[in-house]
Amino acid sequence: MSAPLLDIRNLSIGFPAGKGEVLAVNDVNFSVAPRELVGIVGESGSGKSVTALAIIGLLPPNARVSGEIAFAGRNLVGLPQRQLRGLRGKEMGMIFQEPMTSLNPVFTVGDQIVEAVRAHEHMSLKAARDRATELLDKVGIPSPRRRLDDYPHQMSGGMRQRVMIAIALSSSPKLLIADEPTTALDVTIQAQLLDLLNGLREDFGTAIVLITHNMGVMAEIADRVVVMYCSRVVEEAGIFDLFDRPQHPYTEGLLGSTPDMGETAHRLTTIRGGMPNPADLPPGCLFAPRCDKAIAQCTTAQPPLFELGDGQKAACILAPKLQTEGAT
Amino acid sequence: MIGYTISRLLQAIPILLIVSLIAFGIIHLIPGDAATVIGGPSATPADLARIRENLGLDQPLHIQILTFYANLFQGDLGRSLLLGIPVTEAVLARSPITIGIAIYSLVLTIVFGLATGIIAALNHNRWIDQAATVFALIGVSLPNFWLALVMIVLFSVHLGWLPTGGYVPFTQNPIGWFRTATMPAVALALLQAGLLTRITRSTMLEVLSQDYIRTARAKGISEWRVVGRHALANVMMPVVTVLGLILSVLLSGSIVIETIFGIPGIGALLGNAIASRDYPMIQGGLFFITAALLLLNIVVDVLYTSLDPRIRVTGGK
Amino acid sequence: MTSLSDAAAPPRFLRTRALVRRMFANRAFMLGFVLFGFICLATLLAPLITRLDPNALSIRDRFQPPSLQFPLGTDNLGRDMLSRVLYGARLSLWIGLCVIVLNAVFGVLLGALAGYYRRLDNILMRIADALMAFPAVLLAIGIAAALGPSAVTAIIALAVVYIPRTARVVRASILVVRELDYVQAARAAGATDYRILMRHILPNCMAPLIVQLSFVFAYAILSEAVLSFLGLGAPPTVPSWGILISEGRSYLREAAWLTVVPGLAIAITVLGLNLLGDGLRDVLDPRMKVEQG
Numbered sequence: 001m002s003a004p005l006l007d008i009r010n011l012s013i014g015f016p017a018g019k020g021e022v023l024a025v026n027d028v029n030f031s032v033a034p035r036e037l038v039g040i041v042g043e044s045g046s047g048k049s050v051t052a053l054a055i056i057g058l059l060p061p062n063a064r065v066s067g068e069i070a071f072a073g074r075n076l077v078g079l080p081q082r083q084l085r086g087l088r089g090k091e092m093g094m095i096f097q098e099p100m101t102s103l104n105p106v107f108t109v110g111d112q113i114v115e116a117v118r119a120h121e122h123m124s125l126k127a128a129r130d131r132a133t134e135l136l137d138k139v140g141i142p143s144p145r146r147r148l149d150d151y152p153h154q155m156s157g158g159m160r161q162r163v164m165i166a167i168a169l170s171s172s173p174k175l176l177i178a179d180e181p182t183t184a185l186d187v188t189i190q191a192q193l194l195d196l197l198n199g200l201r202e203d204f205g206t207a208i209v210l211i212t213h214n215m216g217v218m219a220e221i222a223d224r225v226v227v228m229y230c231s232r233v234v235e236e237a238g239i240f241d242l243f244d245r246p247q248h249p250y251t252e253g254l255l256g257s258t259p260d261m262g263e264t265a266h267r268l269t270t271i272r273g274g275m276p277n278p279a280d281l282p283p284g285c286l287f288a289p290r291c292d293k294a295i296a297q298c299t300t301a302q303p304p305l306f307e308l309g310d311g312q313k314a315a316c317i318l319a320p321k322l323q324t325e326g327a328t
Numbered sequence: 329m330i331g332y333t334i335s336r337l338l339q340a341i342p343i344l345l346i347v348s349l350i351a352f353g354i355i356h357l358i359p360g361d362a363a364t365v366i367g368g369p370s371a372t373p374a375d376l377a378r379i380r381e382n383l384g385l386d387q388p389l390h391i392q393i394l395t396f397y398a399n400l401f402q403g404d405l406g407r408s409l410l411l412g413i414p415v416t417e418a419v420l421a422r423s424p425i426t427i428g429i430a431i432y433s434l435v436l437t438i439v440f441g442l443a444t445g446i447i448a449a450l451n452h453n454r455w456i457d458q459a460a461t462v463f464a465l466i467g468v469s470l471p472n473f474w475l476a477l478v479m480i481v482l483f484s485v486h487l488g489w490l491p492t493g494g495y496v497p498f499t500q501n502p503i504g505w506f507r508t509a510t511m512p513a514v515a516l517a518l519l520q521a522g523l524l525t526r527i528t529r530s531t532m533l534e535v536l537s538q539d540y541i542r543t544a545r546a547k548g549i550s551e552w553r554v555v556g557r558h559a560l561a562n563v564m565m566p567v568v569t570v571l572g573l574i575l576s577v578l579l580s581g582s583i584v585i586e587t588i589f590g591i592p593g594i595g596a597l598l599g600n601a602i603a604s605r606d607y608p609m610i611q612g613g614l615f616f617i618t619a620a621l622l623l624l625n626i627v628v629d630v631l632y633t634s635l636d637p638r639i640r641v642t643g644g645k
Numbered sequence: 646m647t648s649l650s651d652a653a654a655p656p657r658f659l660r661t662r663a664l665v666r667r668m669f670a671n672r673a674f675m676l677g678f679v680l681f682g683f684i685c686l687a688t689l690l691a692p693l694i695t696r697l698d699p700n701a702l703s704i705r706d707r708f709q710p711p712s713l714q715f716p717l718g719t720d721n722l723g724r725d726m727l728s729r730v731l732y733g734a735r736l737s738l739w740i741g742l743c744v745i746v747l748n749a750v751f752g753v754l755l756g757a758l759a760g761y762y763r764r765l766d767n768i769l770m771r772i773a774d775a776l777m778a779f780p781a782v783l784l785a786i787g788i789a790a791a792l793g794p795s796a797v798t799a800i801i802a803l804a805v806v807y808i809p810r811t812a813r814v815v816r817a818s819i820l821v822v823r824e825l826d827y828v829q830a831a832r833a834a835g836a837t838d839y840r841i842l843m844r845h846i847l848p849n850c851m852a853p854l855i856v857q858l859s860f861v862f863a864y865a866i867l868s869e870a871v872l873s874f875l876g877l878g879a880p881p882t883v884p885s886w887g888i889l890i891s892e893g894r895s896y897l898r899e900a901a902w903l904t905v906v907p908g909l910a911i912a913i914t915v916l917g918l919n920l921l922g923d924g925l926r927d928v929l930d931p932r933m934k935v936e937q938g
Contacts, residue, residue: 058545081551089548096539104540106561106637116547151637167547346775350784357791365793469863469916471870474890474908481901580780584871588894602790602875614787618779 003073004031005174005207006055011067011077013050013059021064022279024050026231028067029305034174037201037208039222039239041215041254045275047231048211052177055209056094057084072174090120093168097180099161103152109136109163110148116170135166138203140196158189165196172204179211194221215254219243224311227251230275230286233305237312247314249291285316293318332633336626344619351615352396355383355607366409366605382407383608405612410604415612419594426586426593428498429509429516430578436517437524437574442567444521445528450555452533460525467522473584476515480588483511493590512589516581520574527570528563535562568632572625579617667928674924680917684910688738691731699724699732699884708900718902720892726903729884730910736885737866737911740799740878744865745858747804748811753854755808756815757842761823770816773809781806782868789877796879799872806868807861814857818850825849852929856922863918870911886911 013025025047032038040048053059055069057076069076072091076084088094096102103112113132117123123131129148136144139162152160161181168176178197182190198221201208210222218225218239225242227235227250235248246252253271273290276282282289284299291298297317305313306320358365363379371379380386383406384395399406405415448460484492490511496504535541536559544558545551582595583602590596594613601609668674687694702724709719717726759769776784788802822828828845836844866886872878873887884892886907893903 056546058542085548085550087548088546094546096542098539101539102543104544104558104562106565106635107558108637112543115544115549119547119549153637164543167543170547342771343775343778346772347778350775350779351787354787354791357788359793465916465919466912469919470912471867471887471890471908471915473871473874474904474911477890477894477897477904478901478908481897481904485898485901576780577782580782580786583783583786584874587875598786599875602786602877605790607791610787610790614779614783617783621780622778 004070005034005036005072006032006209007068007070008051008055009068009070011051011054011069012065013047013054014064015060016062016064017279020279023231024063025054028228028231028233030226030233030236032175032207032209034207035201035205037198037210037221037223039218039225040209040211040228041213041218041225042228043213043275045230046228048228049179051228052094052179052209052211055175056088056092056177057081058088058094086120089116089168089173090171091173092175092177093170093173094177094179095161095164095168095181097183099157099164099184102164103160105152108149108151109155109160110150113148113163113166113170116167120171131170132166135170136163138169138200139163139166140192141166157185158193161185161193162196165193165200169200169204169206173206176200176206176208177211178208180213181210182217183212183214190217191220197221227254230281232286232315233313234287234316235312235314236305237314238310241310241312247308247312247319248287248316249293249318250287251314253290287316333626333630336629340622340626344622347618347622348397348400348615349393351611351618352393354611354614355385356389358607362607366607368605379409382409405615406608408601408606408609408612410601410606410609415609416616418597418609419613419616422592422594422597425495425497425591426579426582426595428505429513429586429591429593430575430582432509433513433516433520433578434574436513437520437578438567440517441521441524442528442563444525446532446555446560446563448525448529449532449536457529460529464522464525464529467518467525469522470518472515472519472581473588475518476511476585476588479511479515493588495589495591508589508591512585512591515585516578519581520577523577524567524570524574528567531563531566532559535559538562565632565636568628568635571628572621575624576621579621664928668924671924671928673920674928677917677920677922677924680913681921682917684734684914684917685738687731688734691728691735695725695728695731697725697728699728700882701725708896710900711902717906718900720896720900720903726889726906729889730886730907733884733886733889733907734910734914736796736879736883737869737887737914740796740803740869740885741862741865743800744803744807745862747800748807748861749854749858751804751808752811752857753815753847753850756812756850757819757847759812760816760819761838761842761846766816769812773812776805776809777813779806781864782871785868785872786875786877789872794877794880796883796885799869799878802872802877803865803868807864811854811857811861814853815850818853819846822846822849852925855929856926859918859922859925863915863922866911866915866918 008028008030011025011028012023014021014023028047028051030038030040040051042048050059050063054063054065055071055076057079059065065077067077071087076087103109110129110132113135114125114128117128117131117135118125132148133144136147141147141159141162147155147159152163155163164181176197181197182193185193194217197208197210200206210217212218222239224238225236226233227242227248229250235242235246235251237247242251243255246255250271256271271290276286276289282299284301285291285294285303288294288298295318303315303317305315307313308319355362361376362383362385363376364371366379366383367375377386384392387395403416405419407413408415408418411418444460444463448457451457480492483490490507493508495508498505536555541554541558544554579595582593583599584595585591586593586595587599594617598610598613600606601613669678703719706719711718711726717730719725720729755769755773759766759773779787785799785802785806788805789798792798792801823846828841831841831845869878869885870887870890873885874891876891878887879885889907890904890911893900893905893907896903
């Protein structure tokens with residue numbers, strides 16, 4: 001395995017709330033190799049989007065960040081905005097959940113792509129427009145030259161998301177962060193966009209961090225998945241391991257509540273209860289109150305992330321035991 | 329685009345008709361005999377009869393209305409009792425002065441209101457934001473004629489920097505114009521600048537939280553460009569829509585302000601008309617200003633539609 | 646039937662104690678309350694604050710700058726400015742109060758008719774549009790100029806100017822409320838128009854109405870000052886703030902306080918009302934709020 005492109009170590013992100021501080025991201029570790037597609041999965045509020053914003057340096061100014069975000073060997077935490085700006089759009093790009101509102105309504109899409117192209121490269125307007133046309137073509141927009149002069153409202157959600165991808169890819173970044181890129185789109189378009197992302201990974205050699213709450217999307221394109229629950233990583237595994245033998249009850253629950261995973265029709269299970277209030281966390285394992293397998297021990301201490309072999313890790317005290325039992 | 333303009337003009341016609349009817353009706357609001365009020369206590373019966381005849385008050389009401397509209401369509405708003413010249417002539421002759429000061433004041437309003445609103449929004453919840461909010465609130469709470477008087481006390485009486493009043497045409501002496509027009513323009517601008525600051529600030533705060541601003545930041549462009557291009561282009565829209573209101577407040581303020589500073593514009597013309605019960609002048613001036621504002625509002629709306637691509641392409645509402 | 650109308654009863658948000666608590670937790674409301682309350686209190690207690698007659702002439706004391714004896718100085722006829730400003734407040738506030746009462750009555754009536762009866766809507770709103778096409782102060786000046794200078798004139802002129810604006814606010818919120826489920830349910834259950842209007846729709850339009858009225862109060866005070874300044878308000882023997890400024894204007898050089906003081910009184914009152922309006926809007930009607938500072 002080559003050196004990781006992105007290496008996140010002990011990342012914690014807090015926001016002031018009342019007198020104290022609420023941790024949106026709590027001691028998160030994971031890494032992304034070049035060209036790898038790593039999925040981060042979790043419910044809304046699990047800290048996955050905050051993690052994404054931290055990587056690209058777009059956290060709100062009141063966020064307090066500790067730990068390390070090493071990108072191509074350089075720690076981004078504490079880097080001045082000026083230098084982060086040099087990386088944004090050049091070395092890493094980002095696409096967001098809401099294609100309908102993510103493009104500026106008063107400028108043409110061509111304008112907005114050209115701006116991204118010229119943000120980091122000195123280029124004539126004409127050359128930039130050619131490059132924008134090329135990009136639109138790459139993301140699968142028909143008659144791209146003509147569409148350059150369209151305004152966002154003249155395009156469908158799927159098309160706009162393609163434009164967003166074109167903007168993100170404008171200077172062939174090493175890393176693309178996609179925060180729920182398909183959630184707002186309907187299912188057929190979802191599949192097309194996932195194919196597109198997957199194809200672009202080959203063409204541009206871009207590593208992708210894909211954030212979603214949809215296990216089906218993960219199954220389709222992720223190499224590896226990081227499962228987040230309540231600001232912490234609870235499981236990390238290769239895509240096959242994760243689906244074949246999830247080690248954390250929360251992952252199991254997520255898989256159980258995803259439709260069309262198997263051929264046979266089975267009852268969809270749901271995870272009972274809701275996430276605990278981040279300002280009032282239970283002691284011990286944060287998932288214990290909702291866990292069917294919880295034992296007395298679970299409520300005493302937060303379990304660490306156990307290494308389970310093959311790069312699989314799970315933060316459940318039952319995981320190593322299950323592992324050894326399974327082995328015998 | 330042209331279709332939209334035409335439809336807006338057509339919509340304005342019934343409003344203009346009612347506006348003219350109200351303007352016409354003002355003289356009939358006078359309690360008792362209008363001619364006695366206009367003529368004053370010293371008027372002889374012959375004077376009163378002449379006044380009635382001049383104003384058509386001796387005719388039945390429906391004839392008066394018909395005559396009023398017949399004249400209106402010829403651009404005839406009646407004859408000023410005080411000046412003895414047609415109202416239209418008097419208003420048109422004075423309007424360049426009022427328009428000049430109005431533009432000066434509008435520029436001050438926009439520059440100051442936009443800048444303060446934007447700076448406040450960019451420093452949300454910091455002292456500079458609070459200061460701007462307080463300034464804007466005080467601005468919308470001060471009577472502008474009082475502000476004019478206080479400025480005269482300060483800048484003319486005590487400091488002697490500017491003349492207490494009077495007017496020098498711009499074409500004659502631009503510096504003189506600035507010296508005489510600045511205090512009136514500032515007095516007129518303050519209220520609207522406060523209003524515009526409030527609108528700009530809240531719009532800017534809303535725009536800054538939009539997804540497309542995050543997209544722009546994700547491109548790695550400078551914060552200047554994010555605010556100056558992406559945010560400002562979107563802030564301008566609601567600002568354009570309040571231009572009509574701003575102009576309206578500006579023109580109605582000009583009556584008092586021009587009277588105070590002795591500026592011979594439409595405002596002072598109306599102020600004198602009120603003081604001397606020159607009703608044709610009051611009616612005509614009221615109608616003229618309102619009609620002009622209606623037209624200006626249509627221009628602003630058309631401008632707005634051509635600025636916003638979302639409306640522009642679909643061709644209006 | 647009983648249970649339906651109970652379930653459909655409008656929220657009694659205007660009466661709850663929680664609301665009062667939220668209002669006083671709102672900084673704008675509190676500040677506005679203090680400022681406006683200060684002015685109202687001073688007006689009510691005027692005879693206790695000053696023993697001097699606002700119209701008592703004392704030529705020997707003319708143009709006295711503010712001192713212990715005359716806290717706000719005296720005017721060209723030696724009349725005490727403090728008592729003139731305090732008694733002047735009565736007229737200014739009284740005119741403002743009359744204007745908002747008229748506004749509430751006719752604004753609600755016309756707004757409700759327009760919002761509830763589609764056929765009336767068109768004609769009423771065209772008239773409102775025409776009245777609103779006039780610059781507010783200008784129309785008030787025109788009407789007052791015809792009616793002749795008096796306090797009643799000022800009240801009528803200002804009411805005519807601001808009623809269409811209030812009616813529009815009421816109409817807009819009625820158009821929203823009438824489509825709500827519980828109103829539809831009441832209609833389906835056979836409630837009369839009158840009953841629906843009084844019991845379901847009007848209580849829900851109160852919030853925007855109260856907010857609107859507090860701003861109208863502020864505009865009315867400002868506009869009344871303009872009318873008085875132009876000699877179209879109360880006749881000069883009764884001091885209103887606008888008249889005081891107008892009188893002081895002749896003595897800007899020798900006695901600037903004659904102008905400054907009543908203007909400050911107007912500014913404080915209007916500022917207080919604007920703050921009250923902002924605060925009420927934040928608390929009562931979150932929909933109208935663009936953002937919270």
